[in-house]
Amino acid sequence: ALQLTLAVIKPDAVAHPLILEALHQKILENKFIIVKSKEIVWQRQDSERFYAEHKGRFFYQRLVEFMSSGPMQAYILAREEAVSQWRMMMGPTKVFRARYVAPGTIRARFGLTDTRNTTHGSDSEDSARREIAFFFPEFSVAEWMERV
Numbered sequence: 398a399l400q401l402t403l404a405v406i407k408p409d410a411v412a413h414p415l416i417l418e419a420l421h422q423k424i425l426e427n428k429f430i431i432v433k434s435k436e437i438v439w440q441r442q443d444s445e446r447f448y449a450e451h452k453g454r455f456f457y458q459r460l461v462e463f464m465s466s467g468p469m470q471a472y473i474l475a476r477e478e479a480v481s482q483w484r485m486m487m488g489p490t491k492v493f494r495a496r497y498v499a500p501g502t503i504r505a506r507f508g509l510t511d512t513r514n515t516t517h518g519s520d521s522e523d524s525a526r527r528e529i530a531f532f533f534p535e536f537s538v539a540e541w542m543e544r545v
């Protein structure tokens with residue numbers, strides 16, 4: 398079914414113009430429609446709010462700091478099975494695992510560490526709705542779905 402997902406190119410990837418360009422191309426080549434896109438810079442508190450579920454994990458502090466360390470590019474992407482398709486393209490969270498089990502994926506090719514892993518993607522339709530609202534508060538998923 399047609400779905401929306403929230404995709405984020407994280408600060409490590411946005412920092413390098415070639416990688417940002419490569420990822421943007423990859424999105425288009427894989428039949429996603431870019432519904433909305435914007436550059437965004439998080440304050441520390443945005444980062445803490447978005448990753449509240451990870452509070453207490455050993456990587457929480459470095460994650461929060463990293464995600465508020467520079468500009469990101471956020472996308473609302475539309476496609477058949479957008480959620481799982483984007484996650485498949487990203488590959489596993491952990492970069493070294495990604496390189497081992499899914500060598501062609503985005504994180505395998507461009508990820509630096511388990512934290513600086515290049516991209517984010519919603520893990521379900523429910524998280525997509527929640528995360529789209531977080532990044533694009535003015536956007537209504539329901540209205541968009543009615544129009545297509």
Ligand code: CMP
Nearest residue numbers: 456460490491511512513514516517518
């Ligand atoms: P993301 O898909 O944005 O969701 C949570 C993030 O936490 C994840 O990508 C990584 O950036 C980070 N993360 C998850 N697991 C680890 C880990 N084991 N070590 C360091 N960072 C992690």
